[in-house]
Amino acid sequence: MDWRVFAREMASMARDLLAQDSVETTLGHITHAAVELVSGCDAAGILLLHGKKVESLAPTHDLVVESDRLQEQLGEGPCFDAARTSTGERVFRIGDLTAGRSRWPAYAARAEELGIGSIMGFLLYTEDEDLGALNLYSHRPGAFSEDSETAGWLLASHAAVAFSSARSHAQLEQAIATRHVIGEAMGILMGSHHLTEEQAFGVLRRYSQEKNVKLREVARRVCEHGGLT
Numbered sequence: 733m734d735w736r737v738f739a740r741e742m743a744s745m746a747r748d749l750l751a752q753d754s755v756e757t758t759l760g761h762i763t764h765a766a767v768e769l770v771s772g773c774d775a776a777g778i779l780l781l782h783g784k785k786v787e788s789l790a791p792t793h794d795l796v797v798e799s800d801r802l803q804e805q806l807g808e809g810p811c812f813d814a815a816r817t818s819t820g821e822r823v824f825r826i827g828d829l830t831a832g833r834s835r836w837p838a839y840a841a842r843a844e845e846l847g848i849g850s851i852m853g854f855l856l857y858t859e860d861e862d863l864g865a866l867n868l869y870s871h872r873p874g875a876f877s878e879d880s881e882t883a884g885w886l887l888a889s890h891a892a893v894a895f896s897s898a899r900s901h902a903q904l905e906q907a908i909a910t911r912h913v914i915g916e917a918m919g920i921l922m923g924s925h926h927l928t929e930e931q932a933f934g935v936l937r938r939y940s941q942e943k944n945v946k947l948r949e950v951a952r953r954v955c956e957h958g959g960l961t
Contacts, residue, residue, distance in 0.1 A: 772875030814853035854888035917951035
């Protein structure tokens with residue numbers, strides 16, 4: 733492992749991550765960087781766990797999606813565990829899946845059929861939140877060395893910060909957009925029904941609660957149709 737080259741590539745990647753304009757493109761850069769920078773890595777993806785439901789993000793190969801789906805179906809697997817912090821593990825490296833048969837017997841047998849020889853996983857986390865797991869796959873058993881694990885861990889550390897930042901930015905943009913459309917809807921109601929701001933907002937909120945429709949969606953309907961009818 734040429735660590736000088738790796739450090740130079742990581743620095744370039746860090747700048748690229750901050751320049752991305754969406755969560756999706758940020759995650760895509762992360763997983764493609766894993767394939768390019770981590771020795772032995774043939775495919776990579778990010779797994780999010782919603783209860784027992786799995787979401788695959790930015791997979792570089794169909795193998796990643798198939799593996800994530802399999803772990804969801806079976807309710808077990810190394811990537812499943814990496815995204816679930818109750819196990820206490822933040823990094824794992826499985827050199828040969830036959831060694832994982834005792835811990836994940838159903839997954840290990842099926843994963844070999846998918847052509848998976850070895851796996852590494854890294855919990856993506858910051859001081860404030862757990863974000864999921866970055867998972868790296870190789871078709872060959874024993875493909876990942878200690879240097880591969882170190883490189884993956886460094887990549888995951890950068891990735892977690894970039895992922896968190898991109899998601900916060902997206903949430904902020906969504907909040908601003910929601911505030912704008914609600915304000916526009918209130919203005920329409922105030923003009924058409926001679927209401928105050930407080931009264932107009934009350935109309936939107938009551939309709940949202942009674943119809944069990946999100947406030948932003950109620951406001952959008954008002955903007956599109958000029959009212960709630």
